Structures are given as structure tokens and as C-alpha cells.
Amino acid sequence: MSASMLATIWYAIVGVLLTGYAILDGFDLGVGALHLLTRKDEHRRLMINAIGPVWDGNEVWLVTGGGALFAAFPEAYATAFSGFYGAFILLLFALIFRAVSIEFRSKEPSRAWRTAWDVGFAVGSIVAALLIGVAVGNIAWGIPLDDRHEHVGTLIGLLHPYALLVGVTTVALFMMHGSIYVVMKTDGELQEIARGWVRNTMIFFILCYVLTTMATLLYVPHMAARLRAHPVLFVLPVLNVLAIANIPREIHLKRELRAFLSSCAAMAVLVALFGLNMFPNLILSNPVTANSLTIHNAASSARTLSTMLYVAVGGMPFVIGYTSIIYWVFRGKVRLDATSY
Amino acid sequence: MDVAFLARLQFALTIAFHYVFPPMSIGLGVVLVVLEAIWLKTRDPLAEQTARFWTKVFGLVFAMGVATGIVMEFEFGTNWSTYSRFVGDVFGSPLAAEGIFAFFLESGFLALLLFGWGRVRPALHFLATVMVTLGAHFSAVWIIVANSWQQTPAGHHIVEAGGRVRAEIVDFWAMVFNPSTVDRLTHTLSGAWQTGAWLVISVSAFYVLRKRHEQAARLGMRVALVIALIASLAQLATGHGSADGVAEHQPAKLAAFEGHYAESAPADMYVLGWVDEAGERVVGLRVPVAGMLSLLVHGDATKPVTGLRAFAPQDRPPVQIVFQSYHLMVALGMLLIGASAAGVVLLWRERLFRMRPVLWAFVLMVAAPQAANQLGWISAEVGRQPWIVYGLLRTTDGLSRVVDARQVTVSLVLFTVVYLLLMVVFVYLLDKKIKHGPDSVEAGEHADGSVMVGGQRA
Numbered sequence A: 001m002s003a004s005m006l007a008t009i010w011y012a013i014v015g016v017l018l019t020g021y022a023i024l025d026g027f028d029l030g031v032g033a034l035h036l037l038t039r040k041d042e043h044r045r046l047m048i049n050a051i052g053p054v055w056d057g058n059e060v061w062l063v064t065g066g067g068a069l070f071a072a073f074p075e076a077y078a079t080a081f082s083g084f085y086g087a088f089i090l091l092l093f094a095l096i097f098r099a100v101s102i103e104f105r106s107k108e109p110s111r112a113w114r115t116a117w118d119v120g121f122a123v124g125s126i127v128a129a130l131l132i133g134v135a136v137g138n139i140a141w142g143i144p145l146d147d148r149h150e151h152v153g154t155l156i157g158l159l160h161p162y163a164l165l166v167g168v169t170t171v172a173l174f175m176m177h178g179s180i181y182v183v184m185k186t187d188g189e190l191q192e193i194a195r196g197w198v199r200n201t202m203i204f205f206i207l208c209y210v211l212t213t214m215a216t217l218l219y220v221p222h223m224a225a226r227l228r229a230h231p232v233l234f235v236l237p238v239l240n241v242l243a244i245a246n247i248p249r250e251i252h253l254k255r256e257l258r259a260f261l262s263s264c265a266a267m268a269v270l271v272a273l274f275g276l277n278m279f280p281n282l283i284l285s286n287p288v289t290a291n292s293l294t295i296h297n298a299a300s301s302a303r304t305l306s307t308m309l310y311v312a313v314g315g316m317p318f319v320i321g322y323t324s325i326i327y328w329v330f331r332g333k334v335r336l337d338a339t340s341y
Numbered sequence B: 001m002d003v004a005f006l007a008r009l010q011f012a013l014t015i016a017f018h019y020v021f022p023p024m025s026i027g028l029g030v031v032l033v034v035l036e037a038i039w040l041k042t043r044d045p046l047a048e049q050t051a052r053f054w055t056k057v058f059g060l061v062f063a064m065g066v067a068t069g070i071v072m073e074f075e076f077g078t079n080w081s082t083y084s085r086f087v088g089d090v091f092g093s094p095l096a097a098e099g100i101f102a103f104f105l106e107s108g109f110l111a112l113l114l115f116g117w118g119r120v121r122p123a124l125h126f127l128a129t130v131m132v133t134l135g136a137h138f139s140a141v142w143i144i145v146a147n148s149w150q151q152t153p154a155g156h157h158i159v160e161a162g163g164r165v166r167a168e169i170v171d172f173w174a175m176v177f178n179p180s181t182v183d184r185l186t187h188t189l190s191g192a193w194q195t196g197a198w199l200v201i202s203v204s205a206f207y208v209l210r211k212r213h214e215q216a217a218r219l220g221m222r223v224a225l226v227i228a229l230i231a232s233l234a235q236l237a238t239g240h241g242s243a244d245g246v247a248e249h250q251p252a253k254l255a256a257f258e259g260h261y262a263e264s265a266p267a268d269m270y271v272l273g274w275v276d277e278a279g280e281r282v283v284g285l286r287v288p289v290a291g292m293l294s295l296l297v298h299g300d301a302t303k304p305v306t307g308l309r310a311f312a313p314q315d316r317p318p319v320q321i322v323f324q325s326y327h328l329m330v331a332l333g334m335l336l337i338g339a340s341a342a343g344v345v346l347l348w349r350e351r352l353f354r355m356r357p358v359l360w361a362f363v364l365m366v367a368a369p370q371a372a373n374q375l376g377w378i379s380a381e382v383g384r385q386p387w388i389v390y391g392l393l394r395t396t397d398g399l400s401r402v403v404d405a406r407q408v409t410v411s412l413v414l415f416t417v418v419y420l421l422l423m424v425v426f427v428y429l430l431d432k433k434i435k436h437g438p439d440s441v442e443a444g445e446h447a448d449g450s451v452m453v454g455g456q457r458a
Helices: A003-037 A041-051 A055-072 A074-083 A085-107 A111-141 A161-185 A188-219 A221-229 A231-252 A256-278 A302-329 B003-018 B021-042 B045-079 B081-115 B122-151 B172-176 B181-209 B214-249 B251-258 B292-298 B319-348 B356-364 B367-382 B405-436
Strands: A281-283 B156-161 B164-169 B270-276 B281-286 B387-389
Touching: A003 A041, A003 A055, A003 A111, A003 A161, A003 A188, A003 A256, A003 A302, A041 A085, A041 A111, A041 A161, A041 A188, A055 A074, A055 A085, A055 A302, A055 B045, A055 B081, A074 A085, A074 A281, A074 B045, A074 B081, A085 A111, A085 B045, A085 B405, A111 A161, A111 A256, A161 A188, A161 A231, A161 A256, A188 A221, A188 A231, A221 A231, A221 A256, A231 A256, A302 B081, A302 B164, B003 B045, B003 B367, B003 B405, B021 B045, B021 B122, B021 B181, B021 B214, B021 B367, B045 B081, B045 B214, B045 B405, B081 B122, B081 B164, B081 B172, B081 B387, B122 B172, B122 B181, B122 B387, B181 B214, B181 B319, B181 B356, B181 B367, B214 B251, B214 B292, B214 B319, B251 B319, B251 B367, B270 B319, B319 B356, B319 B367
Parallel strands: none
Antiparallel strands: B156 B164, B270 B281
């Protein structure tokens, strides 16, 4: 296989891993973002236990996506992680606090203890979602790179309005996704509350989505270039809108799983649109576009890419296999028992 | 302070803190596998009760490992991006493989291990425990492969293209099985097994002393002491193998282990000592066999060992810290062999549970393998200096060009504060769990719905 072909395949693999991450960790980050909206301890426990068996596995998609980026496109990994230093350190603390809050919260009955970790869980989830969105916004907008592919901007420079808008949109998307998950995994009083969340977060998300789309078309036209060049790809935004529109319908018909799958499909299409318009760039350089990192100048050697392809092709069926088993075993409504958080 | 020092300090802090937890998970996993195997074979509710208790501890330890582990993968890019550009082609592969083969396996089956009691059949729960433990071991395999390549690079070539220089894999398996991988992996795993085993021994000894949960404690003690003894002997064997490998591939590090300066001369070993770095000599107590280091390395006490003076001063590792951490590690290793052997003998003679001073010593011994793990890594990593990839790239050349001292200072302070807080909470919760102890398993609560009566299925 040619080097260019291998690099393209790896672009797709990293894309698939990050899509998996968005869909899976997206709902548990969303549940975290919604966590403080209910005050009842029982509700909060139900929400944490709804994601309890799976959140850790969901986060592994990020770790593996990061590892795959490191292995396949080390230049992009190095530029992004050092260039977004402050943002990534903050993301780490957000992820740390969320992880330990889930584990620590139920270990003490005291109200102050639980409230403290509830805040850690919620703030960690919101900050993580926001930062992931800000990173995506910056990669789309482009960041200033020099001819050694080093980021020459500042942390404040990364917080421009477009990036923040994508960040808020990501929070809204994950909250919507998470609220559908809560409806699916609970019943009774909490489910009724969560139905209200689905309605409100959908409105929140659709407002953000419209604004982001407008801003992208107006100010970041290169992120629509591939769709302009290949009108047949417009089927993707159509699918995206249909998937989103299907969510309230399925919720109304009490088919929560279908609502959740619609939300998953909408997210997958969004990532696909992003990936198609970025291709073959990994990190756009703005204003000097010649310094951009692409799948060609950021990739590992063809030999490494093909070795790693065997690893990925050999390993991913197992990953999908036991991920499916776990979701199957823990299907149905969440119940609190002796092993619960 | 300069950014190189700060970045190294931050990496040292974050990796040292992280490394408190994975060895506990690996070792506890092995104990859990044995306990559940006993349960599966005998259907003894005591084994189930004990396994369930340690599962809860496992959950807490694992969460800490996950929370602090993700930092490590990010830190290569945030603080060591020039290193990442140089090694990504080689070093990224084992990290990605770790994600695919280890982390997914671990985290998936962890759900069943923690929340699957009463939800899946005992045999499936046992399978989940085995898978989580295997996953933890695979994780060790890949990260040790990556680290060992930094110590003894192999299977790569250096490519210069487009103004950049980097290492690229030419032979994947030669990279994976580089000269130090097997010795260092087995040595690390032996340490991890002991870490988990001694946690169980320590807590069990405490229960026996306090006459609480005695049956569960005795069972845990039996299982864990045997594991600890086997692992401590494996530690000795693999430690010797590692030292031989260091002698062959990283002579400057070996010389620093023993503070051996003479350019090429037969070398002694020290039991303990103090390195006079300015005077280039060691003051201390020697092993009473002359030329002991030569004997161990070459099988001949008169053969010369390469000393630090064979290296330019800028190519030598810091000697004192390597010497001290190495010697303390060895001493702790010997202590652990002695303690586990004594424990097994006393257990055999059925005297252990009456010997209160021994039990108290065992309670405290939980710290020994932890300390030995840390010291071992300090001697391995500081001993590799001034190289980040031995002989290929200097540590100071691996830093991120765009990250300055001020940024690292802020993150370092934050990591210190947050990790201190986490450590306090972790110790508090672990202590609480230990004081709470195992819950008795209610009859009828069994996964397959059968009721246990007197250890028999009714």
C-alpha cells in the first residue's frame, strides 16, 4: 500500500476512535453536566450509577485515540499537545476530578462531602466538554504555526469567539445526548424530570447548532469547501438534521433507545462532516496555511503505519465485541444495590 | 528555575504518584483471581466474601490509577513535544497498542468485576476478573516495551528528512523485544505482585490482631503470602537479569549503581555507602567478597567493569541519587524475601496467627514494596540520564520548544496541590473501607440464585 493510502486510512481510524469517544464519553460527560440540575440524592445516585459501569471504558476511546494520533501522526500530536498546553492541563484536571468524584461521592453519607464531589463531577464534566469543543473550534479555525510546525500563539489567542462558540455547542450537544441517556436508563420521577431536560437541551443545542453553522459558513468557509466541491455530500447535513429531528419524535413515542441511537447518528455525522472538510489537514495553520500539518507531513513512516494497521485491525473486533457484551449485560433501567456507587 | 528542571520534576511527580496505583491493581488482581478460583471450585461463601471485599478496594485503587494515568499520555506531548516528534514513529506504537489491547479489556471487564456480582454467573464473574487482571498485565507489557526502548533502543533507524531528524521502526519485533524488555517487564511485574500481595497481607494481619473478620483474613493471608514469596524470588532472579543487561547496554548506569569510577577495573559491591561525587569515590560498607560486581557481571572477580571515568562528565548520570535508590531498593527486596519466607514457614507450622509482633511487622510491611517500586524506577530513570533515549537524544533536547518555565511552574504547583488532596482522600477512604471490612454474604444472594447452606448448594 502507498504511504499516502496508509496515511488516509489512519486519518479515518483516528476519526473513528474520536467519533467513538464523542458518542460514548459524550453521554457520560452530558450526564455530569446535568448532575446539579436535580437536588435529590437518590436522583444523583441513579445518574452516576447509570454511567457507573461504562464511563471508564468510554474514556479509553480518548486515551486510545490519543495513542493512535501519537503513533500515526506524531507531529500533530506534538504540536497540539504542546501548543494547547494550558488547555490540556486544565482538561486533565477536569477529567481527574470527574473520575475521582464518581468513585468518592458515595463513600460518605455526609451532605457536605457529597455536594463537594457532586460539584467536582459536574464542573469537571462541563469543563472537559467545553475544552474539547474549544480544541475542535481552533483546529477548524486554524492556529498560527511556524515552519517547524510549532504553535506560536498564546493561550488567550485560543479563546476567540468562534472556538468558544464551538465549545458551548459541544456542551449543549453532550447535555442533550446525556439527557436522552438518562431517560433511557431510568424510570419514574427522575425519568419525567429528564424528559424536561431533553426538551430544554434540544432547544439549547439547536440554537447553538444554527449559530455555529452560520458562523462556519461566514467566517470559516474552508470548513465547507469539500461540500461545495462535491454537492452529493450534502446528503450528510440532511441526514444530520433528520437524525436530530427524529429525537423528539422517538422520545414522544417512548422509544428511548431509538432516540438515543438518533442522537448517536447525529454526532457521528457531525464528526464525519468535520473530518471530510478538514481532510487532508490535521491542524490548519492560520494565517500561514503552508505551515499546516497534513496527513502527509505529520505521518509516521509507511512501515510503522502498516504495522499499526495490523494491530488496529486485529484488536478492534475484540474491543467492539466486549464493549457490546458490557452494554448488553448492563442493559435496562438502572437499580441501586449493594455494589452501587 | 529552568524549564528542563521543572518539566523533569513535573514528570517525576506525576509518574511517581501514578505508579502508586497500577502495581496495586496488578497484584490485587492476581490475589482476586486466586480467591475467585477457590470460590468457584469450593463454593465456599468465605472465599466469595473475601473476594468481594478486595474487589471494592480494587475499584478504589483502579479509579485512582485511571485518573492519574491519563496525565501520563498527555504529558509526552505537552512537556516533551520535541521528544515526541523524535520518537513518535517508534514510541507511539506501543502506546496505541496499550490502548487497544489493554485498556479496553481492563475497563470493559472492570464493569463486570465491580458491578457484576449477582448479575452474572460466578464463572462469568471469574472470567471478568481474569480478563481485568490480564488487561492490567498487558498494559504493563506495552508501557514497559516503550520505556525499555528508551533505555536500550533497538529495531529502529535514524532518518533525516525535510530538516527533521527522527527514529523510525525498521523491525517491529526487535523494537518490542529490545534487549531490556523481558528483564525489566518481569522485574516490574514481580514488584507489582508483591505490592498487591502485601496490601492483602498487611490488612489481614491487622484483622487477625484485632480479632475481626478473622476467617476472611486468614484466607487472604494464606493466598497473599504464597504469592508474595513466589514474586519476591522472581524479583531476585529478574533483578539479576536486569543488572546484567544494564552492565551490557547501559554501562554508565551500572557504574552509578555501585559508584564505580575507575575507568576499567575489577569492581566491588557495597551494602551501603555514601558517594563522594567531588572526590569520585564511595565511602561505605563493601560486600565482603572482593570484586563482587565483576563476579556478578562477568562471572569472574578479576575482570574489569567499565567505570564512570570512561564517560565524559556531561554523559554521566547523577551518581548519589542512583546509588542510594538502587541500594535501598535491593535492601528492601531482600527484606521482602525474608519476610515472605518467614511468613510462609510460620503459616506452615501454624504459628503465624499467634505471633503478634510478626503480625504487627506485617501490617507495616505494606510500605516496603511500594517504596521499592519507586526506588527502582528512580534508579532506572535517573540512571538513564542525561539521555531521554539512551545514546540518541538528550533529555534537555526533548522539551517542548513553545512551553516556558512559567507555564510549567503553574501546572507543577497545581499537580502538587491536587495530588496531595487526592492522596489524603484516597488514604482516608481506603482506611475507612479496611475498618469496615468484608460484609458477610447473605444466603440467597448468589448470582445463580442457589442458596448456600453450610458451604453446600441446597
